[in-house]
Amino acid sequence: MRTVYWEDGVVKLIDQRRLPAVLEIVAYDDHKKIAGAIKDMVVRGAPAIGATAGFGLALAAFASKSTTKKDLLSDLQAASEELVSARPTAVNPGWVLTRILTRVAKSEMLDLMETRKLVLQEAQFIADEDVAINLEMAKHGSSLITDGDVIIHHCNTGSLATVDWGTALGAIRMAHEQGKKIHVLVDETRPRLQGSKLTAWELEQYGISYEIITDNMAGHFLRSGIANKVYYGADRVAANGDVANKIGTYMLSLAAKDNHVPVYPVVPTSTIDLTLRDGDQIPLEERDPREVLDLYFQGERVAPIEAKARNIAFDITPHRLITAIVTERGIIHPPFEENLAAVMRNE
């Protein structure tokens, strides 16, 4: 089952907020509702958000009442901006939508219904391509995993984060399918706990050995020599190899580096943005403080009712803490500035 797909004129998503308790598929018939679903994290993970945004644009195309191609393109442009602004840190929606818009603008098709279908066809192609890309990433990423590895994994990067198969968790799943004996320490990933909810749920489905830990325990498992690899995905990679990913990635990478444990972000090349010189140019989303405060432990609300909180959703991991970046085109080693540019040239 795919995380996002088009069926009978609507976009269907697994509502990831309901997992692990309930597996619910939600249908959307309007691109504004898709933008809402992206913002509310019904769908999570950069590649899945990208594919969802693509299908959202197809909804906008079919809904547009324009009678000229110019007006249709203008409607698509407006819809595209709404879809991108739903999660400003992820680069994938922007990349997907620009690709579809460029393809449509260049097409010499004049029939408006055919043009609308072209938007959907491109969105579908991008979703299928995501699955193929993920399999390539999983192949490269699994080649770095050996028998007996204990891997710390941050956030959710499995099938649910993509259209299917996943990024970092795809590599782990493939290593498991290759018969390697591995164990995963799953960062629960506060504040939204995607590790505890989604990654643990996926590992349970695949029959991979795992234990959940709080994010702040990773340092202990690295320092004591128990964990020997760190895997995660990323929302954006800058030209110098700095990585924007879920909050906590920086501290995890720092603890790995302090203990000589290799750190592997697994990312599709669509996540690499050479126009950004370094991580400090990546905008970091701040979300509703209730995500930090609205927590119940053993039946009781944790924070005082009047408490205030901050909720930074992402952080920047400097490239000096990263061992190698795994992509569908291979494993990229330092110096990242040079090697990322080379990989991106060989399209």
Added chain:
Amino acid sequence: MRTVYWEDGVVKLIDQRRLPAVLEIVAYDDHKKIAGAIKDMVVRGAPAIGATAGFGLALAAFASKSTTKKDLLSDLQAASEELVSARPTAVNPGWVLTRILTRVAKSEMLDLMETRKLVLQEAQFIADEDVAINLEMAKHGSSLITDGDVIIHHCNTGSLATVDWGTALGAIRMAHEQGKKIHVLVDETRPRLQGSKLTAWELEQYGISYEIITDNMAGHFLRSGIANKVYYGADRVAANGDVANKIGTYMLSLAAKDNHVPVYPVVPTSTIDLTLRDGDQIPLEERDPREVLDLYFQGERVAPIEAKARNIAFDITPHRLITAIVTERGIIHPPFEENLAAVMRNE
């Protein structure tokens, strides 16, 4: 109000598990129940646990049916072992109980009831001394805080962690009372969330500006230059300055060091254990995995019902990450091995 006190033959504790929702005082008439309260974290924080264990020993003294001093001492020894094993990582109960036992063994008193009263008198003296020591720590610790500081604080170290006033939070509170404008970023401190529950509650009482953050956000606030100091307590300090404290302290200290932000553990000298060469000799408690798993976010259980977890309660922060150790006898700078030994000699 004190966190722990003796009244009419029973030991009274603020049940810290009920905070911040309810302020409840619980009475204990048996040292085994006191050991249970320590284990179940009714009382938290090394100095508070130490004072509680002292009063617990007084309960054992009055409960003992021994008719000779030798037998009474043997009962006290057995009770002492039960009290110490309730939280094996904290050094304070062992220190407090050894001090009382030594005093009683040395006393030439022959009357058994007088001997029992001596146990209580010593326990009371240790509790009062804790308050005096905390005020000294707060004076030294607050001298390092200046107007405009944004301080990251880990776990709970305020009045609730001690008999009164606290360690790290005592220093912060005194700086506030001196009129310094400060802001505290409160690590929520997973898994038991003592920051969110207890530290936020105390700061709210004192009127000190604060915001709660998830532990994994500290790196972002340090890297972005917002936070400029790190304060925490400690459960044990080894001879070389390595510190055992609540899980997450190592990663926090590492992120501070990576951004040239000073790190100040605030500890009574009773926490310093020169018999331990370094942090690796400190036993680290592993607790019930349900503390990691039994979490509800926005109304729903987070982890899959079949999920497994690890729950390491403490970690070791190597001394190279620590700027200075604040004690009631002054601020100790590196080289810690030399300077800790010197301070401990000048009793």
